[in-house]
Amino acid sequence: MKSILFRFFGGLRISHKHKNIFVVNYRLFSSEPSLWIKPVVKNVYHRTHTCGELNSSHVGQNVTLCGWLEFQRLDRFAVLRDGYGSTQVIVPENSHEIIKELRRTPLESVVTVSGVVEKRPESQIKKVPTGEIEVIANDFSVINAVRKKLPFSIRNYNKASENLRIKHRYLDIRYPEMQKNLRERSKLLMKMRNYLINKENFVEVETPTLFRKTPGGAREYIVPTKCAGEFYSLVQSPQQLKQLLMVGGIDKYFQIARCYRDEGARPDRQPEFTQLDLEMSFCSAENVMELIEKVLFYSWPQQLQIPFPRLSYSDAMKMYGTDQPDLSFKCPIFEVTEVETYERDSTTTKGVKIPQAAEFFSGEVKKELSKITKDSAVEVTILNYKKKNFKSNEKSLLNFCINPEKFISNHCIESEDLVFIARGEEKKVLQLLGKCRVWYLRWLRSEGITGPWESDDKGKFLWLTDFPLFETAEDGSLNSVHHPFTAPHPDDLSLLHTNPLLVRGLHYDLVLDGYEVGGGSMRIHCPDLQKNILSMLNIFSSSLGHLIDALESGAPPHGGIALGVDRLVSLMVGAKTIRDVIAFPKTTDGHDPLSGAPSTVSDEDLDYYHIKIQSSKPVKL
C-alpha cells in the first residue's frame, strides 16, 4: 500500500481507459500517508458515553470517549471535550506509550480514550456535571490530528474578535456557550412546533422564498433567471402567501420561515433571518394574542405569567418615548409642570429621573450619551445631584424656566439622583428622553451596576396595541406604519377619509425587555377596503393582483403574527447579539468571512443570466 503511494508521490503516470491521469500538484499530499489512510479504514468509532455524562454512578465502569483534546498538562492530565461537556483524563505514570502519544498530539485534535471511571480525590471534586469523576486511561489514540496553528484557543471564551470567530466558526462553535445557544434554540423551536401542531392542530406549510417583489416595505434581494430581464425576489416575509393559504382554507397555518431583507449595514440585522410565522382564519386579534401567550408559556424556559400585560401605543410613547418600551427598568418619563414663563410657548418640558445613579455618570459616560442628544432638535440638560450639589443644578433649571424648589419637592429629587430634562416639540422630547433613559440604564446593567431603577418586570413579555394605521412620509404622503394589509380598527372606519392619521390599526407588537420580538395584525379580508387602502398609499394594485383576486374569491376574516426567532432566542439565552444564536452569521455589512461570500462569478454565469456588471451608474444623457 505504502509503496504504491510513494511511487505515486514520485510522479507516476497512471493510465486507465480513457485518460492519462497525472496529478501534478503532489505536494498537496501529506508526507505521512499513514495519517490520511488510518481514519478512513477504521470507520466506526464506538463511544460508550459523551464527554458530558459521566458521574459518580459510573465509577468502576470501562468507558470509551471520543472528543477534542481541549487541554493537557505534563503529558499526563488531559481534558476531552465534545458538544455535551468535558471529562478529565488521567494517564497512569507507567503508560509510556500513551504519554508519548499525548505529548505529540496538538490541542484540539480529535482523539479517543478508553479507560476506567474513578472518583476524583475529595479535594478535586468540582461542581460541574462531570466534576465528580476522572477517567484513568488505558488506551489513547488520535483519530484526526490538528494540522496547523489554530487562530484562537477554545479555552478563553470571547477573547477572539467577532470577525475571527465568524471566519473560523467551526472552531467557535466548540465553545460551550455556542453549543448551548444552538441547542437551546433547537429546543425552543421544537416546543413551539409541538404546541402548535399537537395541541392546537396547526399545519406547518412551507411557502416559496423565490417570489415576486412586494410593493413597499424593505428592499428585497433579486435573483436573475435564465429569462433575460426577469428576476425573482427573495421574500421579506410569507405575508402574502399566508394570506393566500387562508383563502385556500388552511385556517391554522404556521411556519418557521426563512426571510430575506437587503437592509445594508445595520447592526443586529442579518440578510437572512428566521421568523415564527403564523396565521389563523375566523379569529380576532384577541385569539392571536392568546395563542402566542400559550405558545410561549409552553415553550419558554422560564415560567411566564399569562395573559401578558398590554400598553397602548400612545401610553408607551408618553411614558417611555418608544413603542418598544424596556420595562425591565422603572423610571418612566414625567411631565415637568413647574415651568414658569409668561411667554406663550408651544414647547413641552419633560424629564426622566434615575434615582441613586448620579455617581456612575462620569465624564466619559456623558460624552457617549452626548452622541445621542447632540443631533436632536431638542434642548437637553442633565441634572447630577452627586455630592448633594443641589445648588449647581439650579442654574440649569432656571435656564429651562423651571422653579427649582417646586421641581425638587414635586418630583422627590434626592441626593445622588440623576435627572434628564428635555424641552422642545413633544414627540421629539419623548423620543429623546426615551433613548437617553434606555441607553444609560442599559449601560449601568452592562457594567453590573444595580439599583432602585431595576424593575421586577424584567423578562416579562408585553403587548403593544392601538398603533396608528398610517404615518406621514417626509413628502407628506401616507405610509403604512406596519404594512398595507393591516385592517383598520372598526371603530375608526369613519375617519378613514376624514382624518386617516387618527385611524388605529388592528395591530399588536410583542415586546420583551425593550426589544420588539414580534408583530402581527388582523388583515383586511375585504377586497374593496384593500383596494381603497392601497390607493390611499399610492400602491398600484396591479403588482398585488393575485392578492386582490384571492380576496374576491371568498376570503375568510384572518389575522396572524410573526415572531423574530433570532432576537427571541438571543434574549432567552442572554446572548449579546443575535449573531451568537446563529450558526453561520454574516457580519453587519453582509459579508461571510468564512466562505468569502459574496464573491465574483464567472462570465459564463453572467451570460447565462443575461447580466453585466456596471461598477457605477451610467451618466444619463
Added chain:
Amino acid sequence: MKSILFRFFGGLRISHKHKNIFVVNYRLFSSEPSLWIKPVVKNVYHRTHTCGELNSSHVGQNVTLCGWLEFQRLDRFAVLRDGYGSTQVIVPENSHEIIKELRRTPLESVVTVSGVVEKRPESQIKKVPTGEIEVIANDFSVINAVRKKLPFSIRNYNKASENLRIKHRYLDIRYPEMQKNLRERSKLLMKMRNYLINKENFVEVETPTLFRKTPGGAREYIVPTKCAGEFYSLVQSPQQLKQLLMVGGIDKYFQIARCYRDEGARPDRQPEFTQLDLEMSFCSAENVMELIEKVLFYSWPQQLQIPFPRLSYSDAMKMYGTDQPDLSFKCPIFEVTEVETYERDSTTTKGVKIPQAAEFFSGEVKKELSKITKDSAVEVTILNYKKKNFKSNEKSLLNFCINPEKFISNHCIESEDLVFIARGEEKKVLQLLGKCRVWYLRWLRSEGITGPWESDDKGKFLWLTDFPLFETAEDGSLNSVHHPFTAPHPDDLSLLHTNPLLVRGLHYDLVLDGYEVGGGSMRIHCPDLQKNILSMLNIFSSSLGHLIDALESGAPPHGGIALGVDRLVSLMVGAKTIRDVIAFPKTTDGHDPLSGAPSTVSDEDLDYYHIKIQSSKPVKL
C-alpha cells in the same frame, strides 16, 4: 357612516395636515359599501365546530359553522366546506329570509351557519365523516361574498389544467386532496423531528442559504449585492455547512432545509425544494442507514419492515438497468444465452419478460415506447405473443441470431407474454431495457391494469450501496458520481491512483418504488485525502479553502444523508407530481403563474445592484 362614505364616493376632496388626498379611481370601491364594512366591524367569528367533525353524537346540539358555500340546491340544501370536511345544511321551508339570502350568495363565498344537528334520514346516511348528520339552519349570514366568476369549480377535482390550478392556488388548495397533501406533509415532518430531537437527541440547526458558490454540482442561483460584481449563491444543499458543524462539535445535526438549484426546465424538479438534511459524527455508514430506518419506521403512515433490503449498484444495474430500480414490479432483466453466431461479437443480448401483458401492448403504446428506444445505440425487438403468434416472432429472434425453440423453452415464454429484447453494448442494453421495463409497467399501472408483474415489494424502501466513486465525463476526465466529499471505500484505497473507476464510494441511496428519495455518504474527514480527491477532480481547493481549513482543525469522522421531502411526501400520499404536495409550486420552466414571478425590476434596483441586462451575449471581437 354611510353618508360619509357616499360623499366620498362622489369624489369629495378631503384635506389633512400635509396633503390633499383625492382618490381618483373611486370605481375601485364596491357600490355596496355595506359589503366592505361589515366583515371588519364584526371581527370575531366564533365557530363551535369545524365542517369535518359533526357526527351522530352531536345530534340535538346547537352549533355554529364557518366555511365556504360549496354547493346549494333549490335554495334549501347547502353544503358548507372548510379544510376539515363538508357538512350538509338544510334550510327549513318557512325560513324565507335565509332562503332569500342563500339564493343570492355566490358559491364559494365565506358564510356562517347556526342551527341544530339532526340525524339524516336512514336512506341518506353516507359513509363519510359527517355523513350521519345534517344541520337544520336557523341563522345564515355571508361573511365575505365571492365578487367574481371563479376560473374553476371546487367540485370537480383535477378538471382544471395544472397551470390554471397553480395560478389560482388559493382556490386549488380548497380541494380535499390538496388539503390532505399539505396536512399529511406537515404531520410527517413533525414526526421526523419528534423522533430525531426527542428520541435521538439531534439538534436542528438553521444554516444560511446565501452562501458561496460550490464548485462542481448543479447550477446555483446567484444573488447580486450592493458591492459591484459580488454575488451570493443560493445553496444547493447545506453539505459544506453541515460538515463544518461536525468540525464544530454539533455531532448530531439535522435540518428540514430549503435548497435551490437552477436546472432549467425539468419535469418534477423545482427551483427550490426541501430536504431532510442530516449529519452525524463518530459514526459509520451502517449507523446512518439504521437511523433513517428508525426515523421512517416512526414517521411513515404505513407499517414498515426494518432493516430495509439492500442492493449493490452493480446488481441493480444488471437486474434493472438503473440505480433507482422499481421493485414494485417483478420482471428483472435476463441474459439471453441462446445467441448462435460464429462471428466474434462484443455485443450483449438481454431481455425483459412481462408475463400476460401482450394484449395491452397496442399500436399506440408501441408508438409511445418507440420514443424511448429510437435514439439509443441499441438494437431492440419486441416479441408480442398475443394470440399465440409464436411463429411471427420467430423471424425477429432469428434476426438477433437467437434460437427460437431454446429461447422459448429456457425462458418459459407462454402465450400472452410480452418480451423486450435488446442487443448492443452491455451498459446501454441494460439502461434501455431498464427504461422500457419501467415505462411499460408504470403505464399499465396508470391504466389500472394489474397482473402477475406486480410485486409484493410495492411501498418498500430499498438501500442502494457500493456505488462507484468516480465516473468519466465525455472529455475523459473524472467526475464524482455523487459529490467530491464522499469518502472512498477503505478496501479500495489502493486503487485510487491505479484504477480510480473501480473505487467504490461509501455512498448509499434510498429508493422507493423506483424513485430516489434520498442519498448520503460517509464524508472525507482527512484533509490530505480531500485535497487529493479534489485534485483528481480538477477542482481548485481555493474555493473550498474554508472546508480544508476545517478538516485541518480537528475534524471528527462523519457521515450523513439527505432525503428529498417533496418526492417522499408525493409517494406517501400517492400524488401524481411533487407539485401536488407543494403549497405554491412553480411550473416546470420555473414560472409562478400566481404572482407572475419572475418579473422585471426597476432601474433603481438594477443600479443599486450594479447590474445591467443584456438580452443576448455580446459578440466577442
